[in-house]
Amino acid sequence: MARKPVGMFRLQAVGLERVLGSLEAEVMEQVWRADGPVAIRTLHATLPPSRPLSFNTVVSVVNHLVEKGLLHRERARRGHLFTPTLSRDAFLAQVSRDVAAGLIRDFGDVAVAQFVAALRAENPAALRRLADLAQADGSARG
16 A cells, blocks of 8 residues: 655755655656656666766665655566656645645644735735635635
8 A cells, every 4th residue: 555655844845855855856856757657777867967876776766656656667578667646736736735734734724824924925916816716716605
């Protein structure tokens, strides 16, 4: 049975590394960029040379991603090929939803107020669109 793909959120990290290890994030980015199923040898060859990794390390990372349910493994002639189980956008949506739901469940209105404050500071236009959506949703139910 696959584990939940994200079990931790690192506030001090950036991007995918907030929810995946740095190697996992690099591997997932490479798999998402690939045009179809990808072999571990290909992943190993395309990872940034600034951080040389052994082939066995890449195998271990890929296996962890399979266990987490983020990669699907299929048998090929000379090994295995891997494909993402979710698109990058679908993964980001799932993680964002899980993090937001957890914060709301644990902190309620305080978390919601902080989402609004953060959105006001980071992207006021998005806050206006969200308000319009909320109003439209209220009108449709009304």
